[in-house]
Amino acid sequence: MDERVRRHAEVLVDKCAEVEQGDMVEVSASPVAEELVEAIYERLGEIGARPSLSWQSSRASRAYARAMDEDDYSLLEHRLAAVESTDAYIGIRGSRNIAEMNDVPPENTTAARNANEELQQAFDDLNWVGTQYPAAGNAQKAGMSIEAYEDFVYQAVDRDWDEQREFQAQMVEILDDASEVRIVSGDETDLKMSVDGMIAENDADDANMPGGEAFTAPVPDSVEGTVLFDQPRMWRGEEILDARLEFENGEVVEYTANQNEDALDEILETDDGAKRIGELGIGMNRGIDRFTYNMLFDEKMGDTVHLALGRAYEESVGSDCERNVSSIHVDMITDMSEDSFIEVDGEVVQRNGMFVFEDGFEE
Amino acid sequence: MDERVRRHAEVLVDKCAEVEQGDMVEVSASPVAEELVEAIYERLGEIGARPSLSWQSSRASRAYARAMDEDDYSLLEHRLAAVESTDAYIGIRGSRNIAEMNDVPPENTTAARNANEELQQAFDDLNWVGTQYPAAGNAQKAGMSIEAYEDFVYQAVDRDWDEQREFQAQMVEILDDASEVRIVSGDETDLKMSVDGMIAENDADDANMPGGEAFTAPVPDSVEGTVLFDQPRMWRGEEILDARLEFENGEVVEYTANQNEDALDEILETDDGAKRIGELGIGMNRGIDRFTYNMLFDEKMGDTVHLALGRAYEESVGSDCERNVSSIHVDMITDMSEDSFIEVDGEVVQRNGMFVFEDGFEE
Numbered sequence: 001m002d003e004r005v006r007r008h009a010e011v012l013v014d015k016c017a018e019v020e021q022g023d024m025v026e027v028s029a030s031p032v033a034e035e036l037v038e039a040i041y042e043r044l045g046e047i048g049a050r051p052s053l054s055w056q057s058s059r060a061s062r063a064y065a066r067a068m069d070e071d072d073y074s075l076l077e078h079r080l081a082a083v084e085s086t087d088a089y090i091g092i093r094g095s096r097n098i099a100e101m102n103d104v105p106p107e108n109t110t111a112a113r114n115a116n117e118e119l120q121q122a123f124d125d126l127n128w129v130g131t132q133y134p135a136a137g138n139a140q141k142a143g144m145s146i147e148a149y150e151d152f153v154y155q156a157v158d159r160d161w162d163e164q165r166e167f168q169a170q171m172v173e174i175l176d177d178a179s180e181v182r183i184v185s186g187d188e189t190d191l192k193m194s195v196d197g198m199i200a201e202n203d204a205d206d207a208n209m210p211g212g213e214a215f216t217a218p219v220p221d222s223v224e225g226t227v228l229f230d231q232p233r234m235w236r237g238e239e240i241l242d243a244r245l246e247f248e249n250g251e252v253v254e255y256t257a258n259q260n261e262d263a264l265d266e267i268l269e270t271d272d273g274a275k276r277i278g279e280l281g282i283g284m285n286r287g288i289d290r291f292t293y294n295m296l297f298d299e300k301m302g303d304t305v306h307l308a309l310g311r312a313y314e315e316s317v318g319s320d321c322e323r324n325v326s327s328i329h330v331d332m333i334t335d336m337s338e339d340s341f342i343e344v345d346g347e348v349v350q351r352n353g354m355f356v357f358e359d360g361f362e363e
Numbered sequence: 364m365d366e367r368v369r370r371h372a373e374v375l376v377d378k379c380a381e382v383e384q385g386d387m388v389e390v391s392a393s394p395v396a397e398e399l400v401e402a403i404y405e406r407l408g409e410i411g412a413r414p415s416l417s418w419q420s421s422r423a424s425r426a427y428a429r430a431m432d433e434d435d436y437s438l439l440e441h442r443l444a445a446v447e448s449t450d451a452y453i454g455i456r457g458s459r460n461i462a463e464m465n466d467v468p469p470e471n472t473t474a475a476r477n478a479n480e481e482l483q484q485a486f487d488d489l490n491w492v493g494t495q496y497p498a499a500g501n502a503q504k505a506g507m508s509i510e511a512y513e514d515f516v517y518q519a520v521d522r523d524w525d526e527q528r529e530f531q532a533q534m535v536e537i538l539d540d541a542s543e544v545r546i547v548s549g550d551e552t553d554l555k556m557s558v559d560g561m562i563a564e565n566d567a568d569d570a571n572m573p574g575g576e577a578f579t580a581p582v583p584d585s586v587e588g589t590v591l592f593d594q595p596r597m598w599r600g601e602e603i604l605d606a607r608l609e610f611e612n613g614e615v616v617e618y619t620a621n622q623n624e625d626a627l628d629e630i631l632e633t634d635d636g637a638k639r640i641g642e643l644g645i646g647m648n649r650g651i652d653r654f655t656y657n658m659l660f661d662e663k664m665g666d667t668v669h670l671a672l673g674r675a676y677e678e679s680v681g682s683d684c685e686r687n688v689s690s691i692h693v694d695m696i697t698d699m700s701e702d703s704f705i706e707v708d709g710e711v712v713q714r715n716g717m718f719v720f721e722d723g724f725e726e
Contacts, residue, residue, distance in 0.1 A: 031397075038423045044427060045427040048431065050437060054415070054417060055417060057416055060404035064404040064405065065408065076415065078445045081447065084444065085440045085441040
């Protein structure tokens with residue numbers, strides 16, 4: 001077995017999911033990830049935890065969703081009972097074919113999600129982590145050979161996470177103390193927002209593997225200005241390109257996209273909260289050096305900023321602050337590597353991807 | 364998709380597990396069986412049932428069992444919670460390599476089983492069915508090509524089960540009314556037992572797919588005589604050949620085997636009930652025409668009788684009768700196709716595999 005797989009398993013079990021002896025653990029994966037599952041199971045045995053294994057079969061899920069009546073979806077009671085008796089959850093993505101669910105009726109996908117909000121909430125209450133196995137379908141989407149994609153994934157995952165966390169902590173501290181944040185890139189992005197009273201979080205070896213961002217939530221009504229998301233965003237299998245959004249009093253008042261503007265419209269029309277920003281994230285994982293159409297990696301990429309339309313994470317909202325509520329959380333990314341800066345309370349803290357606390361930073 | 368796979372899925376869902384709209388269903392399989400899982404999921408969607416999918420990974424199970432401390436096994440609380448909220452369970456066997464667990468410490472296998480008796484009991488209370496997918500590892504063990512093995516499996520499974528049930532009902536009625544059963548084959552098998560007060564069961568499209576037997580339980584103390592099990596019995600990866608057992612007052616008093624007698628000894632020494640017979644079964648599925656080292660099929664083979672050392676099934680034990688109790692239930696098989704007969708209360712009811720209610724029976 002590739003030693004990187006074994007180390008991936010160890011960081012998932014020991015650090016991200018914080019598994020202890022006697023814990024009930026659920027592992028969930030597609031069979032393409034069997035070697036990682038095997039390594040995780042070995043580690044769970046060493047610790048003396050008690051595992052179960054869920055199979056993500058997109059072929060089975062598709063066949064089911066196409067045969068199912070939209071009105072017949074109901075809460076998965078046996079899944080809820082299991083999750084409520086579980087301590088830690090390790091979810092592994094990895095696909096032979098990421099388009100497998102593309103011909104499922106979208107109303108059934110929505111019905112399934114709506115029927116299982118209670119289940120989703122139970123998952124959120126666990127010690128959980130989501131990660132990626134370098135499977136062929138994901139390599140193909142990234143336009144990479146399997147071997148190159150493996151190197152890409154492990155470069156992002158197989159890191160000194162203590163060191164990474166310390167590096168990020170510097171930006172987290174700046175964001176946590178901040179009142180106003182301004183993001184400027186090229187001619188088309190100049191966005192201001194208040195983060196006053198909000199909490200900045202350090203995402204390292206936690207609920208995402210790879211982690212690698214500092215994030216917080218803006219005050220919902222405070223976002224003003226324009227932003228160009230110059231990295232593609234996938235939505236129901238479609239690629240939204242160069243989405244431009246204009247904000248007034250925190251709300252999107254105008255928008256365009258160079259491709260699939262309809263999809264952008266659909267996102268914004270989901271509910272009231274979908275027109276507002278729920279997250280400001282700053283990518284800081286320099287192991288991720290290219291865009292691969294996979295948000296787990298893309299949003300952590302060094303030299304990027306992402307904003308999420310929709311729901312704010314509870315942990316980033318201060319106790320006296322309003323939380324943006326929505327059924328969606330759609331991250332969108334802007335490249336900050338050239339002709340760009342981030343300003344906090346009037347002071348430039350990042351220019352062209354380089355942070356104020358790094359050698360080589362030029363104000 | 365092979366239409367036989369679709370029909371297999373339908374009999375499992377509709378008949379064996381009796382799934383209804385809104386039922387919580389668990390499907391459990393190895394990824395080699397994905398096409399059958401897909402067909403089952405499609406059928407569950409048509410019915411409006413709500414599924415979950417468990418992955419049997421022998422590689423992961425092996426890695427875990429080898430790393431685990433024997434003393435750390437405990438009840439799988441999340442699995443128990445799930446099963447207690449489940450209506451129906453469809454378990455699919457099918458292996459790439461049936462020897463995958465052969466280098467797991469047997470004491471860990473035992474510890475895992477002992478820690479989860481409550482879970483096993485919860486499974487037994489479900490509408491459950493166990494079946495087989497024609498995977499390469501099973502084909503190899505049977506000494507057959509994949510295509511030939513597929514034909515073998517579907518010949519056993521893809522039947523008119525109403526007709527099969529009626530055929531078997533004739534033998535069930537004879538057994539149910541019987542007081543004494545005598546099994547004679549060649550020079551070495553002549554065994555008598557009382558089934559007085561016991562209940563004969565008709566196993567067709569029920570908890571096993573394929574089904575295909577009439578079975579009951581003997582009165583524990585009543586078994587007398589000798590039996591040669593001339594079909595191989597696998598035990599922890601070893602093949603026991605030509606086991607000969609002598610019974611007095613229901614208990615094994617002498618035994619030999621031509622190969623792996625130690626394994627036979629280990630079975631008999633498990634506990635007190637392991638030295639007694641818990642089941643008398645008569646194979647009646649003529650779709651199964653050869654021995655394949657797979658008890659699910661072997662015990663249903665036409666022209667065979669099987670006896671199980673150990674535990675009697677509750678449903679076959681009359682309310683006024685003693686039930687043989689043991690932690691094991693080890694079926695062993697005798698070929699009845701030549702020089703053999705079954706006698707019920709002094710009357711021959713099967714000779715050389717042909718039943719008294721069939722054309723061509725010769726008393």
